[in-house]
Amino acid sequence: MISEKSKQTIDKWIAKYPKGQQQSAVMEALKLSQIDNGGYLDKKCIEAVADYLDMSVISVAEVATFYENYNHKPVAKYTVRFCHNISCMLNGADNLIDYLEAKINAEKLGELVQVKKVECLGACVGAPMCQINDDYFENLNEQKINEIISGLK
């Protein structure tokens, strides 16, 4: 599945690369197809991207399964990607992840919010931090997590 709007964006990415190198747009195409498909990539998405970029299905599947940004089954409305790499870990990420997961369980928000532990998201100066869908939240503590979760309901 690739919407017409997404195809227009993919075409802009293809134009950035030399003629015949349209496969260089595969990551953006997968990202857009995932959005068009409600947050995850199924077989039809992989095939649509392969067809649009004139790639083999296995080559697209290799990219889609290598990077953790791509989901392969339905996801909750909010995906919290919580960094637990060195800067965030040293600033209490592990305890905050435990706190967040306990809060989600206690408030029965498991169908609304899912948590993934991820590697560095490039915002170490704001450690500990997480990404919720497309937004970054930095310098986290329990109070900020409470506020963020309240805003997601």
Ligand code: FES
């Ligand atoms: S270590 Fe967490 S953002 Fe870099």
